[in-house]
Amino acid sequence: MAGASTRERGAAFRAWLFVLPALVLVAAYLIYPTIQTFRVSLFGGTGFNPTRFVGLQNYLLLLTRDPLFLSVTRWPPRGALVNNILWLVLFAGGTVVFGLLIAVLANALRLERVVKSAVFLPMVISSTAAAVIARFLFSPDASIGVLNAILNAVIPGFTPVSWLGTPEVVNFAVIATGVWIWTGLSMTILSAAYKSLDPAVLEAARVDGANPWKAFWRISIPMLAQPIAFVLITMIINSLKMIDLVLVMTSGGPAGASRVIGFSFYWEVFNNNQVGYGSAVAILMLVLLAPLMVWQVQRIRRQEAGK
Amino acid sequence: MTGATPSFSVGRLLRGVLIVLVALAWLMPTVGLLVTSFRPQADIATSGWWNIVSQWRFTGENYRAVLTARHFFTNFVNSVIITVPATVLPIAIASLAAYSFAWLRFKGRNLVFMVIVALLVLPLQETWVPVLRMQSALGLTGKYLAIWLAHTAYGLPFAVALLRNFFSELPRELFEAARMDGYSDLGVFRSIVLPLSVPALASLGIFQFVWVWNDLMNALVLLQDLHKFPLTVAIQGLLGQYGSEWNILASGAFVSMSVPLLVFFLLQRFFVQGLTAGAVKG
Numbered sequence: 383m384a385g386a387s388t389r390e391r392g393a394a395f396r397a398w399l400f401v402l403p404a405l406v407l408v409a410a411y412l413i414y415p416t417i418q419t420f421r422v423s424l425f426g427g428t429g430f431n432p433t434r435f436v437g438l439q440n441y442l443l444l445l446t447r448d449p450l451f452l453s454v455t456r457w458p459p460r461g462a463l464v465n466n467i468l469w470l471v472l473f474a475g476g477t478v479v480f481g482l483l484i485a486v487l488a489n490a491l492r493l494e495r496v497v498k499s500a501v502f503l504p505m506v507i508s509s510t511a512a513a514v515i516a517r518f519l520f521s522p523d524a525s526i527g528v529l530n531a532i533l534n535a536v537i538p539g540f541t542p543v544s545w546l547g548t549p550e551v552v553n554f555a556v557i558a559t560g561v562w563i564w565t566g567l568s569m570t571i572l573s574a575a576y577k578s579l580d581p582a583v584l585e586a587a588r589v590d591g592a593n594p595w596k597a598f599w600r601i602s603i604p605m606l607a608q609p610i611a612f613v614l615i616t617m618i619i620n621s622l623k624m625i626d627l628v629l630v631m632t633s634g635g636p637a638g639a640s641r642v643i644g645f646s647f648y649w650e651v652f653n654n655n656q657v658g659y660g661s662a663v664a665i666l667m668l669v670l671l672a673p674l675m676v677w678q679v680q681r682i683r684r685q686e687a688g689k
Numbered sequence: 690m691t692g693a694t695p696s697f698s699v700g701r702l703l704r705g706v707l708i709v710l711v712a713l714a715w716l717m718p719t720v721g722l723l724v725t726s727f728r729p730q731a732d733i734a735t736s737g738w739w740n741i742v743s744q745w746r747f748t749g750e751n752y753r754a755v756l757t758a759r760h761f762f763t764n765f766v767n768s769v770i771i772t773v774p775a776t777v778l779p780i781a782i783a784s785l786a787a788y789s790f791a792w793l794r795f796k797g798r799n800l801v802f803m804v805i806v807a808l809l810v811l812p813l814q815e816t817w818v819p820v821l822r823m824q825s826a827l828g829l830t831g832k833y834l835a836i837w838l839a840h841t842a843y844g845l846p847f848a849v850a851l852l853r854n855f856f857s858e859l860p861r862e863l864f865e866a867a868r869m870d871g872y873s874d875l876g877v878f879r880s881i882v883l884p885l886s887v888p889a890l891a892s893l894g895i896f897q898f899v900w901v902w903n904d905l906m907n908a909l910v911l912l913q914d915l916h917k918f919p920l921t922v923a924i925q926g927l928l929g930q931y932g933s934e935w936n937i938l939a940s941g942a943f944v945s946m947s948v949p950l951l952v953f954f955l956l957q958r959f960f961v962q963g964l965t966a967g968a969v970k971g
Contacts, residue, residue, distance in 0.1 A: 411842030
C-alpha cells in the first residue's frame with residue numbers, strides 16, 4: 383500500500399514539474415506584478431519609485447479632480463472614462479453589426495472567400511501600421527487624405543475637416559479605425575456560426591412563407607445569440623484594454639480629447655512620470671474588467687462540462 | 690447549399706454587388722498607402738494617390754530610402770531576433786503545461802488552470818511598472834532576454850488554454866496503450882501528444898509569431914535600448930519625426946506589413962484558426 387502511494391506522489395510530482403516553468407513565468411510576469419501595481423497605486427509623487435504613502439488619494443483625485451479622466455460638471459461629460467463608454471458602445475456594436483452583415487451577405491456567394499480576405503486584412507497587420515494607414519486616410523489635406531477628397535468632390539464649398547485634430551470628431555475617427563481592424567475577427571466567428579445553423583429550420587421558415595428579412599430577425603438572430611454575445615464581450619474586453627491604436631493615431635490628443643483608460647495609464651506613467659497615479663488607473667481598469675474575467679472562467683467551465 | 694440554390698437570382702446579384710462594394714471600401718485605405726509607397730516623392734507632395742491614372746509613374750526609391758537611411762534594416766533584423774525565440778519558447782513551455790493539465794493528475798489542477806484562463810483577460814498595463822523594476826533588479830534591462838521572457842509569459846495563458854483544449858480531445862485509448870507499453874510521461878508527450886498536435890501547434894505558432902511581430906507596446910515599454918527596437922517602434926518614431934513625409938511612412942509601413950501579409954496569404958487557414966481561438970488575447 384505504501385508503495386502505491388509513493389508512486390502516486392511521484393506521478394503528482396512529475397505532473398507539477400511539467401507545469402512549473404509556465405507557473406513561474408505567469409507568477410513573475412502577471413500575478414506578482416498586478417499585486418505590486420496595486421501597492422504602487424497607494425503612493426504619490428513623481429519618479430519611478432514613489433515613496434510617499436497616500437492611501438486611496440490617487441483614486442479620489444482620478445475620479446473627482448482630473449478632467450482628462452472624468453469630467454461631469456459640464457454637459458456632455460468628458461474624459462477618458464467617458465470615451466471608453468463611447469468605445470464600448472460603438473466599437474463593440476460596430477464590429478458585431480458589420481461582422482454579422484458581411485458574414486450573412488457574403489454567405490455562399492462565389493466571391494465569399496475573396497471578400498472575407500479583404501475584410502480580414504487589417505486584422506493581420508500591426509496596430510501601428512493600421513494607424514499609419516488611418517492617419518493617411520484622415521489627413522486634413524484634401525490632396526492627401528481620400529476622405530476629405532471624396533467629400534470635397536461631392537459637397538460644393540466643402541472645407542476639409544481635421545478629423546484627428548478636432549476634439550468633437552477625433553474619437554469617432556479612432557473608433558472607426560478600430561472597427562475597420564476588428565470587424566474581420568467578428569465576421570470570421572459569426573460566419574462560422576451562421577454556417578453551422580440547421581438549414582432545415584431556415585428552410586421551414588421559407589416554406590412557411592416568412593420573408594427573408596423576417597426570417598433573419600426572428601430565426602437566425604436568436605439562434606446566433608450565443609456567438610454574438612461572445613463577440614460582443616470579446617470586443618468590450620478589447621475596448622477596455624485599448625492603448626496602441628490611440629497612442630499611434632493621436633497620442634490621446636488633441637488636448638487629451640481621445641484618451642481612453644488604457645492610454646491614460648501609459649501617459650501618466652511614461653509621459654508624466656506619475657507612477658503611483660498611473661497605477662491607480664491600471665487598477666481601475668482591472669476593476670472594470672473583473673466581471674469579464676469571471677465570465678471568461680465560467681465560459682471555459684461550461685465548455686469543459688459540455689465535453 | 691450550392692446544389693439546392695439556383696445559380697442566379699436577383700437577390701444573389703444584389704448581395705454580390707453590395708458585398709463587392711464593402712470589400713472595396715475595406716481595401717481602399719490600404720491600397721491608397723500601397724500606391725503611395727511606390728509614387729515619386731514629388732507626385733506625393735502635389736496630388737493624391739487616386740491621381741495615378743493620369744500620373745502613371747512609379748519608383749522603388751521610397752523603399753531604398755527607408756531601408757538605407759533610417760536604420761530601418763536594423764529594425765527589421767531586430768524584429769526577427771525578437772520574434773523567433775518569443776514564438777518558440779512559449780509554445781514549448783505551454784505544451785508541457787497543457788499536457789499536464791489535460792492528462793496528468795495532481796491536486797489543484799483545475800484551480801490552477803482556471804487562474805490561467807482568468808489571466809487571459811488581464812491587461813498588460815497591470816504588469817509593466819513592476820516588470821520594469823524586476824528587469825533592472827535582475828540586470829535584464831536593455832537585453833533581448835528581457836523581451837523574450839516577457840512575450841513568453843504574456844503568451845502563456847492563451848497558449849496553455851488553446852493546447853489543453855486540443856490535447857484533451859486526443860483519444861484516451863492511445864494514452865492507455867502507451868502506458869501498457871511502458872512509456873513514461875515525457876515519452877507519451879514526445880511520441881504521442883506532439884506528433885498528433887501538429888495542426889494546433891502550427892496555428893498557435895503562426896498566431897504567436899504574428900502577434901509578437903506586430904507588438905508595439907511591450908517593445909516600447911520593456912525594451913529599454915533604442916538599438917534593439919523592432920519595426921513597430923521605429924514606425925511610431927517616424928510618425929513623431931516625419932509625420933507628413935508620406936513617402937517614408939508609406940514604404941516603412943509596408944516593409945513592416947510584408948511579413949505578416951506573407952504569412953497570411955501563404956498560411957491563411959492556420960492563421961484564421963489561431964486568431965479566432967485567440968479572440969480574447971492581449
